[in-house]
Amino acid sequence: MTSTWITTRAWLLMLPLLIVMVAIIGWPLVDTVRLSFTDAKLVGTEGSFVGLDNYVKILSGSNFQRTLITTFWFAVLSVSAEMVIGVLAALLLNQQFYGRSILRALMILPWALPTVVNATLWRLIYNPEYGALNAMLMQFGLIDAYRSWLGEPGTALASLIVADCWKNFPLVALIALAALQAVPRDITAASMVDGAGAWSRFRFVIMPYLAGPLMVALVLRTIEAFKVFDIIWVMTRGGPANSTRTLSILVYQEAFSFQRAGSGASLALIVTLLVTVLAVAYAALIRKSAGVS
Amino acid sequence: MSALELINVRKRYGAVETLKGIDLSLASGEFLVLLGPSGCGKSTLLNIIAGLAEATDGDVRIGDRSVTGVHPKDRDIAMVFQSYALYPNMSVARNIGFGLEMRNVPAAERTEAVQKAAKILQIENLLGRKPSELSGGQRQRVAIGRALVRDPQIFLFDEPLSNLDAKLRMEMRTELKRLHQMLGTTIVYVTHDQIEAMTLATRIAVMRDGQIEQLATPDEIYNRPATRYVAGFVGSPPMNMLDATVADGIAHIDGSLSGIPLPQALRENAASARDVIIGIRPESLTLASSEDAGLAIEAKVEVVELTGPELVVTSTIGSQRLTASLPPRSQIAVGASQRFNIDPSALHIFDKATGKRV
Secondary structure, eight states, X not given: XXXXXXXXXHHHHHXXXXXXXXXXXXXXXXXXXXXXXXXXXXXXXXXXXXXXXXXXXXXXXXXXXXXXXXXXXXXXXXXXXXXXHHHHHHHHHTSOOTTHHHHHHHHHHHHHSOHHHHHHHHHHHHOTTTOHHHHHHHHTTSOSSOOOTTTSHHHHHHHHHHHHHXXXXXXXXXXXXXXXXXXXXXXXXXXXXXXXXXXXIIIIIIHHHHHHHHHHHHHHHHHHHHTOOHHHHHHTTTOSTTTTOOHXXXXXXXXXXXXXXXXXXXXXXXXXXXXXXXXXXXXXXXXXXXXXX | OEEEEEEEEEEEETTEEEEEEEEEEEETTOEEEEEOOTTSSHHHHHHHHHTSSOOXXXXXXXXXXXXTTOOGGGSOEEEEOTTOOOOTTSOHHHHHHHHHHHTTOOHHXXXXXXXXXXXXXTOGGGTTSOGGGSOHHHHHHHHHHHHHTTOOSEEEEESTTTXXXXXXXXXXXXHHHHHHHHHOOEEEEEESOHHHHHHHOSEEEEEETTEXXXXXXXXXXXXXOSBHHHHHHSSSSOXXXXXXXXXXXXXXXXXXXXXXXXXXXXXXXXXXXXXXXXXXXXXXXXXXXXXXXXXXXXXXXXEEEEOSSOEEEEEEETTEEEEEEEOTTOOOOTTSEEEEEEOGGGEEEEETTTOBBO
């Protein structure tokens, strides 16, 4: 069998999938690029060519900048917290204790729940009239009166970050736990004999084994956090006073709430570009760290 | 003062007792080898000495203090692991100096100590490399360097040569012996390799099922094994163990027509034990011509194997097997009957019921 035939056959076998991909990903992407240079509305008008107008308006508008900052904080804070809590949970679950297997299984639960369920659950916890958080804080004497955690611009984003963290730290913990189990027992024993305390052991001996897998978790979670939509949409719809509006919410509002398909498309492309830059930067980082070890 | 003392050390995992009361005392500068098959408890014992496992009962004393409950880092020990256990992200120099770094030894002093250890182990040119860039033998040297640099009271070795190929293992064995002679350190060394044990140890503790079967010098272990188990474990090819009955100072080997008159010394001891095991090392057998008088035994030759330095002859006496290690040029006919001379001073007699030396 010639190699040309093997190559041809491979392409032939992939062809149906390629057709589907072009139809559901390729064509909409090309059409989005086209739309982004028009002032098309969602219904009614096809729109006319407006050049870079949409991009200029978006990039110079305060809406976009404010939303970008909100998204940035959401991503940085939630991912950082998830990494720290995830690694701590993994270290705990890597110890020998009674009931460890049950706890390991339970830990996955928040991550396994659909985001909408998780978001609804947290809305109940944060509820200003009968929420568990208010009740707990009152009973501990930390607040004087029930508060609307999701209704105040000062606390809404932080509340969302907590909910997002609770949902996603298990993924980090799972990856870290798998990495921890790959640390040879002899190496930790050697470091104990060498006199390394718990912190030194973690920093010098265990961390090098965790770094690679954690980098993967970091990449995945950062990209997801930048694209976050569902948890925010269910809990606050970007409010109050746009204090929890992230880029994906902005794209949705622009395209579907305000029905501006043209500028919605250009906004979507900007978000895509940002996420691509992040993905490429992290991929380079992963390659670098893999090369080092 | 003993460098190491173990007093009735026991270890239990649930219902299973892996160490059944180990008592042992080690003088400073001794090289003790814990020898035994997998699962005999030797590594568990080493881990208990290191503090990586806690004894269920008993006491471990290093120098003049009890170290029960003391963290490994505070026991003044260093350990070399079977897998080398080098830190993969650190250079060789940092690997060696890590123990000192953790003890806040100043950098200059540390560098000097690392250089000194590297010189002794002839790895000065490797100090800048990562463990992944080293061969197995080089890694093992680094692991030894890491222990050496600490200058501890006791060095612990957990099967350190098992991962090396045969040639390298021999080289490193000599190297370890040289190091011990040069530095006069106290060493506890775990292995299942009897050659390592015989060549390195000043004393060997042969272990079986969580107990020390015999603790003695290599010479004594080889020439005066306390039990049938020790006799069978040490020596290659292993000692021949022949079922026999003693009557009137003559041992009748099952399946053999003639009896072996026992030497006077053995005759008195063996008088009370009628059913015995006669132990004969393969190298104590020599070829006998039919006219030779004295202690001889006749067997049917089945297989002849030339290993190079010796000819290993496997033959049978009735249903019992007899192996002899002969000079390589010995003339042996496969299938024929052959008489072997026995050196009477090399006869070992064990009680069949208890396995103990008679």
